[in-house]
Amino acid sequence: MKADIIIKNIDKLYTLKGPNRPRVKDEMRQVGLIEDGVVAIEDGKIIYVGQGQLPEDIKTDETTVIIDGRGKVVTPGLVDSHTHLVHGGSRENELAMKLKGVKYLDILAAGGGILSTVNATRNATFQELYDQAKKSLDRMLSYGVTTVEAKSGYGLDDFDTEIKQMEVAIKLGEDHPIDVISTFMGAHAIPSRYKDNPDLFVDVIKNEMIPEVAKRGLAKFCDVFCEKGVFTVEQTKDILETGKQWGLLPKVHADEIETLGGAELAAEIGCVSADHLIAASDKGIKMMAEKGVIGNLLPGTSFNLQSGKLANARKMIEEGVAVALSTDYNPGSCPTENMQLIMSFASIMLKMTPEEVLTAATINGAASLKLEEEIGSIEVGKKADIVVFDVPNFEYIIYHFGVNHTDKVIKDGKVVFSK
Numbered sequence: 001m002k003a004d005i006i007i008k009n010i011d012k013l014y015t016l017k018g019p020n021r022p023r024v025k026d027e028m029r030q031v032g033l034i035e036d037g038v039v040a041i042e043d044g045k046i047i048y049v050g051q052g053q054l055p056e057d058i059k060t061d062e063t064t065v066i067i068d069g070r071g072k073v074v075t076p077g078l079v080d081s082h083t084h085l086v087h088g089g090s091r092e093n094e095l096a097m098k099l100k101g102v103k104y105l106d107i108l109a110a111g112g113g114i115l116s117t118v119n120a121t122r123n124a125t126f127q128e129l130y131d132q133a134k135k136s137l138d139r140m141l142s143y144g145v146t147t148v149e150a151k152s153g154y155g156l157d158d159f160d161t162e163i164k165q166m167e168v169a170i171k172l173g174e175d176h177p178i179d180v181i182s183t184f185m186g187a188h189a190i191p192s193r194y195k196d197n198p199d200l201f202v203d204v205i206k207n208e209m210i211p212e213v214a215k216r217g218l219a220k221f222c223d224v225f226c227e228k229g230v231f232t233v234e235q236t237k238d239i240l241e242t243g244k245q246w247g248l249l250p251k252v253h254a255d256e257i258e259t260l261g262g263a264e265l266a267a268e269i270g271c272v273s274a275d276h277l278i279a280a281s282d283k284g285i286k287m288m289a290e291k292g293v294i295g296n297l298l299p300g301t302s303f304n305l306q307s308g309k310l311a312n313a314r315k316m317i318e319e320g321v322a323v324a325l326s327t328d329y330n331p332g333s334c335p336t337e338n339m340q341l342i343m344s345f346a347s348i349m350l351k352m353t354p355e356e357v358l359t360a361a362t363i364n365g366a367a368s369l370k371l372e373e374e375i376g377s378i379e380v381g382k383k384a385d386i387v388v389f390d391v392p393n394f395e396y397i398i399y400h401f402g403v404n405h406t407d408k409v410i411k412d413g414k415v416v417f418s419k
């Protein structure tokens with residue numbers, strides 16, 4: 001074996017070694033730390049992980065890239081498993097109204113909120129959406145993110161815009177170092193013309209959109225915003241069950257604002273993840289743990305909305321829910337691409353330990369995209385998606401918040417970002 005890249009003398013190598021499945025309870029605190037670690041990479045894959053010197057059967061030559069990990073931390077590439085990456089426009093113009101206390105529904109009535117993003121996305125060309133999302137992906141990569149999920153949902157009943165969003169996500173996944181996983185989320189809001197009869201829109205999603213998305217291979221997952229005033233539990237179930245029949249794996253925006261039973265529904269229909277969960281009931285959390293539904297938490301959104309309400313991460317972890325963390329990057333409720341900041345929020349606001357945070361942002365994020373066999377830990381055979389941080393230990397990233405600690409990012413066995 002001849003290594004393409006070697007990272008050696010790593011002060012703290014967090015491997016996340018363990019079973020290729022969502023980690024729960026105490027497993028979330030087992031981060032597989034190796035001091036004086038060494039990693040070897042060949043053909044995009046990890047071929048050796050250990051301590052001290054490389055074994056003799058791993059050869060190097062003048063083409064081998066040697067990275068010195070002295071004084072550094074190495075982790076698996078971060079996984080941002082819930083974003084609304086592809087969209088037109090931005091909404092900083094609403095900030096002044098929000099600061100004055102104008103309610104979201106009044107901003108919406110004034111043509112703002114999600115509707116303004118829907119308009120901007122409908123009016124943007126493929127190239128404009130691509131360029132804007134690419135800038136975001138570049139930023140994400142610089143923060144150590146190597147895999148990103150991207151949802152449609154700013155076209156709504158304008159199916160061409162939904163398709164355009166998913167095609168942009170797929171094309172970026174091909175062109176950009178970051179792997180982009182596409183999710184169909186036509187059920188993101190009730191379009192104005194279906195306001196008085198949302199069931200008609202549910203029928204359109206089920207009968208026209210989902211079959212087309214599946215036939216054209218535009219998405220891996222199907223997601224629904226299950227919330228008071230958006231889609232009911234029944235409608236959500238209807239859409240996600242149809243998606244399942246067409247091979248789209250179910251995810252759900254659940255119990256973000258009201259305790260509607262989204263967590264219970266996620267367990268009942270076997271969602272891969274239920275996301276937000278700020279108002280999830282105790283029963284729903286228990287059911288999710290029993291059925292192995294991942295709880296994908298988005299504390300950046302809680303921070304930005306300042307509602308004072310937070311997902312109960314401690315309870316979820318104690319009950320055995322595998323917790324993942326994501327930015328929820330979107331132009332309204334959480335306009336940041338910075339996963340490191342989200343990891344600080346998770347620890348400071350949700351009281352997750354640094355080890356739990358690291359697990360949530362790597363292997364559990366990978367599992368919430370059904371990629372736990374390929375990524376999420378630094379183990380022989382897995383993709384060489386690896387981040388070198390210029391910090392003395394992982395805790396430091398969380399503690400020294402709001403700035404970028406990335407030194408290098410390796411994606412598919414290539415150095416794609418260097419400070």
Ligand SMILES: [Zn+2]
Binds near residue numbers: 082084253328
């Ligand atoms: Zn979202």
